[in-house]
C-alpha cells in the first residue's frame with residue numbers, strides 16, 4: 001500500500017539507458033580539456049593526453065574499462081572505440097557506456113538535483129573524488145555541489161515498540177543499530193537529515209532516534225526553517241501529511257482529493273504533483289518503518305458496529321447533534337470549535353466526544369488531531385457515519 005512509488009532510487013544503468021545522461025556526456029566531451037585539468041589539479045596526478053571522460057561498453061567482450069575512445073560525434077550522440085579484445089565499435093550516449101567515475105558523480109548530482117550526498121570517508125580525503133566532483137559540478141555543469149556527509153553509517157537509537165525496525169533492533173542489541181544512510185533516506189527527507197547532521201556535527205557517526213524524536217525535529221524544522229518540498233507539498237506539514245496519506249489509504253488520486261478538501265490549493269502541473277508524491281513517499285515509508293503505533297490508524301470504510309455498541313447514550317446523542325451541524329467546507333478550526341460547542345451543549349465531557357468520533361471513524365479511542373482528520377473527509381460520509389453510530393443499540397447483557 002505504498003503510494004504507487006517508494007522514494008525514488010535511481011539505478012545508474014537505467015539512467016544511462018533512459019537517455020538522462022546524454023546532455024552531460026556531450027558537455028563532458030566538449031570540455032574534456034578543462035575536466036582533465038581539474039582532475040590533475042585536484043589529484044596531483046598527470047592525466048594522459050588521450051584520456052576521455054567516457055568508458056564505452058564493448059559490444060564484443062562486454063567489458064566497460066577495456067576500450068579506448070578514438071572519436072565521437074556530438075550530433076549523432078555516439079562515440080567510437082577500440083577495445084583490448086580487438087573489437088572496434090560504436091557506443092551510443094544512451095546506454096552504450098558510462099562517464100568515468102569522478103565525472104559521473106558530478107553529472108549525477110546535476111541530473112538528479114542532489115542536495116545532500118552521503119558517502120564513505122575515503123572519498124572525502126583531500127584530492128579525493130568529492131573534491132574533484134565539486135569542481136566539475138560547479139565549473140563544468142554549472143551546478144552547486146551537494147552538501148557532503150562524509151561517513152558511512154548513522155547510529156539509530158531505538159526502543160522496542162517503535163516500528164518494525166525497532167523490534168529487530170531490540171532483539172539483536174539493546175544499544176541501537178547502525179543503518180546505512182541511503183536506507184534512512186528512504187523514510188527521512190534529505191533536508192531533515194542534513195539539519196540533524198548540522199546540529200550535531202558528527203565526526204564518526206550520529207546518534208538519532210528515527211521514531212517520535214525525529215518527528216519533533218521535523219516539526220521544528222518546518223516551523224523555523226521552512227516547508228519541505230516545493231509548491232503545495234511545502235505547505236503541508238509533515239505531521240499533517242501522515243494523517244492525509246493514511247486517509248488516502250495508498251491511493252494517489254485519493255490523496256490529491258484529500259489534500260484539496262483539507263483546504264490546500266489545487267496542485268498545478270506535473271512538478272507540483274511530483275513533489276507531493278515524493279513527500280508522501282517519505283511519509284508512508286516513515287509510517288511503515290519508524291512510526292509508533294499511536295500515530296498509525298486505519299480509516300474504517302465500514303462502520304465498526306460491534307465496537308460502537310459500547311458508546312454511552314450521551315456520546316451517541318452528541319454524535320447525532322454533530323451530524324446535524326455538518327456543512328461542506330468546514331476547516332480544521334471550524335471542526336475543532338464545533339466539537340467543543342456540541343460537547344458543552346450536550347453536557348458531555350469533550351474527551352468523551354473525541355473518543356466517540358475516533359471510534360466511529362478509526363475503531364480506536366484516539367487518533368490524529370480531530371480537526372485535521374474531519375476536515376479531510378467528505379461531509380456526506382461523516383454525516384452518514386455519525387448518524388448511523390448514534391442509532392446503534394447498546395449491547396446489554398441478558
Ligand SMILES: [Zn+2]
Nearest residue numbers: 058061083085
Ligand atoms: Zn572488448
